[in-house]
Amino acid sequence: MLISFALLLLGLLGTPLFAIIAASAMIGFLRSEIDLSVVAIEIYRLAEMPVLVAIPLFTFAGYLLGESNSPARLVRLTRTWLGWMRGGLAIVTLVACSLFTAFTGASGVTIVALGALLYPALLQADYDERFSLGLVTTSGSLGLLFAPALPLIVYAVVAQQMNPTPPVRIDDLFLAGLIPGLLMVFALSAWSVWSQRGVVSTAAPFSWPEARASLLEAGWELPLPLVVLGGIYTGYFAVSEAAAVTALYALIIEVGVRREISLTRLPEVMRESLVLVGGILIIVAVSLASTNYIIDAEIPTKLFELIREQVSSKLTFLILLNIFLLALGMMLDIFSALVIVVPIILPIALSYGIHPVHLGIIFLANMQLGYITPPVGMNLFIASYRFERPVIEVYRATIPFFVILLITVLVITYWPALSMVLVG
Amino acid sequence: MTEPPQTGAAAPAGSAKPGSPDPPAGGSGRASAVLHRCEDILLSLLLAAMIFLAAGQILLRNLFETGFTWADPVVRVLVLWVALLGALAASRDDRQINVDMLSRWLPERLRNTVRTVTCLATAAISATVAWHAGRFVSEEMEYATTAFSNIPTWVLASIIPIAFAGIGLRYLLLAAASARRVVAGGS
Numbered sequence: 001m002l003i004s005f006a007l008l009l010l011g012l013l014g015t016p017l018f019a020i021i022a023a024s025a026m027i028g029f030l031r032s033e034i035d036l037s038v039v040a041i042e043i044y045r046l047a048e049m050p051v052l053v054a055i056p057l058f059t060f061a062g063y064l065l066g067e068s069n070s071p072a073r074l075v076r077l078t079r080t081w082l083g084w085m086r087g088g089l090a091i092v093t094l095v096a097c098s099l100f101t102a103f104t105g106a107s108g109v110t111i112v113a114l115g116a117l118l119y120p121a122l123l124q125a126d127y128d129e130r131f132s133l134g135l136v137t138t139s140g141s142l143g144l145l146f147a148p149a150l151p152l153i154v155y156a157v158v159a160q161q162m163n164p165t166p167p168v169r170i171d172d173l174f175l176a177g178l179i180p181g182l183l184m185v186f187a188l189s190a191w192s193v194w195s196q197r198g199v200v201s202t203a204a205p206f207s208w209p210e211a212r213a214s215l216l217e218a219g220w221e222l223p224l225p226l227v228v229l230g231g232i233y234t235g236y237f238a239v240s241e242a243a244a245v246t247a248l249y250a251l252i253i254e255v256g257v258r259r260e261i262s263l264t265r266l267p268e269v270m271r272e273s274l275v276l277v278g279g280i281l282i283i284v285a286v287s288l289a290s291t292n293y294i295i296d297a298e299i300p301t302k303l304f305e306l307i308r309e310q311v312s313s314k315l316t317f318l319i320l321l322n323i324f325l326l327a328l329g330m331m332l333d334i335f336s337a338l339v340i341v342v343p344i345i346l347p348i349a350l351s352y353g354i355h356p357v358h359l360g361i362i363f364l365a366n367m368q369l370g371y372i373t374p375p376v377g378m379n380l381f382i383a384s385y386r387f388e389r390p391v392i393e394v395y396r397a398t399i400p401f402f403v404i405l406l407i408t409v410l411v412i413t414y415w416p417a418l419s420m421v422l423v424g
Numbered sequence: 425m426t427e428p429p430q431t432g433a434a435a436p437a438g439s440a441k442p443g444s445p446d447p448p449a450g451g452s453g454r455a456s457a458v459l460h461r462c463e464d465i466l467l468s469l470l471l472a473a474m475i476f477l478a479a480g481q482i483l484l485r486n487l488f489e490t491g492f493t494w495a496d497p498v499v500r501v502l503v504l505w506v507a508l509l510g511a512l513a514a515s516r517d518d519r520q521i522n523v524d525m526l527s528r529w530l531p532e533r534l535r536n537t538v539r540t541v542t543c544l545a546t547a548a549i550s551a552t553v554a555w556h557a558g559r560f561v562s563e564e565m566e567y568a569t570t571a572f573s574n575i576p577t578w579v580l581a582s583i584i585p586i587a588f589a590g591i592g593l594r595y596l597l598l599a600a601a602s603a604r605r606v607v608a609g610g611s
Contacts, residue, residue: 014527015542016520018511019549026552040557040584047504047580050496053478056506060471244478251475267468271513274467278510279521285507286553333521376525 003027017336022286028293042289046281050240051157051170056277057243058148061250062104063273065221066113068260073218074100075117080214084206087193089125093118093135094185094192098143099225103246105150105276108382111140119387126199134397135192137383138405141371142188144334145181145364147174147232148239148246150280151334155360157284158342161291164356170239174232175422176357180365180412187408188401195400220253280335287339300347307348317352318362318413321345325363329370330377337367354416361419365409372398372405460516467509474502497572501580508587515594518543536605543599550592557585 004024011020026036046052065071078092085091096118101110115136122132144151152173159168215222228246231237237245254261261269294300311317328337342363349359371379374395384391412418478499484491514520527538564578571577 010542010545011523012526013538013542014522014524016518016522016546018520019546022553023545023549026549026556036552036556037560037563039553040560040581043553043557043584044504044560044581046507047497047501049503050500052503053474053499056471056503056510057475057478060475240478241482244475244482247475248479267464270468270471271464271510274471274506274510275514275519276510278507278512279514279519281503281507282511282514283521331525332523336521336523 017340018282018286021283021290021340025286025290025293028290028297032293032296039286039289042292043285045288046285049157051153052281052284053240054148054153054243055150055281056274057240057247058103058150058153059105059277060270060273061243061246062109063269063276064250064254064261065224066100066104066109067265067269068254068258070218070221070254071100071113072117073214073221075114075121077214077218079121080206080210085193087189087196087199089118089122089127090131090135090192090196091189093122093139094142094188097136097139098146098181098185101141101143102146102149103225105144108140108378110143111136111379111382111386115140115383115386127196128199130393130397131192131196133383133387133389133394134399134401136387137379137394137398138188138372138401140379140382141368142184143181144368145177145184145361147177147229148242149177151338151364151367152177152360153239154280154284154335154338155342155363158287158291158338159346159356159360161288162295162343162346164346164350166355166357168356168360171232171235172357172423173360174239176361176419177364178233178422179418180361180408183411183418184365184368184405184408187404191400191404220257224249283336283339287343291339291343294343300344303344304348304351308351314352314354315414317349318354321349321362322366322410322413325366326370326373329367330373331370333378334364334367334370338363355420357423358416358419362409362413365412369402369405369409372402374398374402463509463513467506467513470502470506470509474499474506477502494573501571504580505583508583512587512590512594515591515598518595518598520546533606533609536602536609539602540599540606543595543602547592547595547599550588550595554585554588554592557581557588561585 007020007024011017022039025042026039029036029038074096075092078096079089082088082092082095093114097110097114100114104110104113118139119132119136122135123129127135143149153170156168156170156173224246227249228237228242231245232239232242255263255266307317311320328341332340346356346359350356354362371377374380380391380394380398383389384394387394477495481491481495481499511520527535530538561578561581561584564576564581569577571580
């Protein structure tokens, strides 16, 4: 008990989470008198899960695209095709950021790479300053329900450790995220158009020459979302195959054809992407050990018996789940939250009759909201830092978007069909 | 319509924490710069190998309906290596994922003290993992188990103790750097 408390305190004080999880797993094994070399055996299992191959490959491709001029091309493209509408630039922001986050994972890269282009553009087009700040902050985590976002893959990996019935197939998860993700984009777009209806439109009218030029300019990148998303959603590619194709293609285009990333800079970009990958996968690795301990010690079963005494209905459980996940998303980064909490709540949610794929979507939708939940949501700080605004101002700017997203999260939670209708 | 301003989007990587003071890299001087460069190049080579092997398999399978049986397991082992070496690189300047809830509100001196403690704890835990992973590797060596294509398992697993030992060492250096700041701040 004392040791657990000490570990918790160390964790809250900023000790890397992999160390905290590794320590608690080892303490668990010691108590059960299991030889500690089992930790190494569990870590070695990283080399036995084919789906994990997708994580370094997609992350690298995302970083490579982010470091090239692709973000600017993406903005120009969406701007010419959507920007002529009333509130078009706001919609551009939402759509471009979602696409970008799906490829780079929600790690703050979106705000840094795209926000820097879109925020000044919004101000220039006479959008309200507070609205613009809130919009780019919120857009930073939008899109993590779309394939091939890393959190979806990590959820599938962690959930598969628990062998749930029905099983969690990664393709199902990708399909399940589609409509809820679109709902979020639509709801935020509708709010943006309505709230900025007073803005005198300075947007240029749609022009065919510009539309053609923007298409041509982005020509090399255009096949990427089509091939990757199309390949995954139609089932032509396995996820790890799609990742390999994406990484190789991005490498050839940005380094070989466009030459926006030089060969001398390439190792740096590779290392940066692998720092993120290493940070995520080392947590996944040590949590493979702790998950095993959690299952052995029947912690979910005990917890479930405790909860069942208090919570009888599925509805009450879902409400509690929402509150819990919201607080969690505010405090924990999404990957740590996944590996720490999913092994515990998945069995409990199953016994309340929640489909594990739906649970994944609920989990990630809540986490996404957690990024912009004051006072400590991560994107609030990144935006405050990036746009040099006091964090209090970012809080205020983000609140309307937070409310809209909260409503969509509730819809996603209490309407399972929204997630499950596309899953066979 | 004017073009949006071009930025290189050159910076903070995903796990970089804006707003937090930049900690010094683990170690200093030319020796560590060389070490870092070597690490970067090794990481790049492993990642490049992974990309070409994984993509090559797809090409072979689709065009010639063939492939190498060893390629898939090699790619999976590369995931382990890339992950652990990436984590080692993340430890260079304390960019491991953490929950930074309390320390960001602490006064600077106290924050450095806290950092010394958390870094020491991380170093101790990593060293423990490294030690037991080392035992695992030497057992595999003793029993001469093979993973695939007659490659001994211990070679493939050896990255686990190496990486964790390296991470432990880096956090020890980070702890020393924080401790020095506590002392310097006090005088």
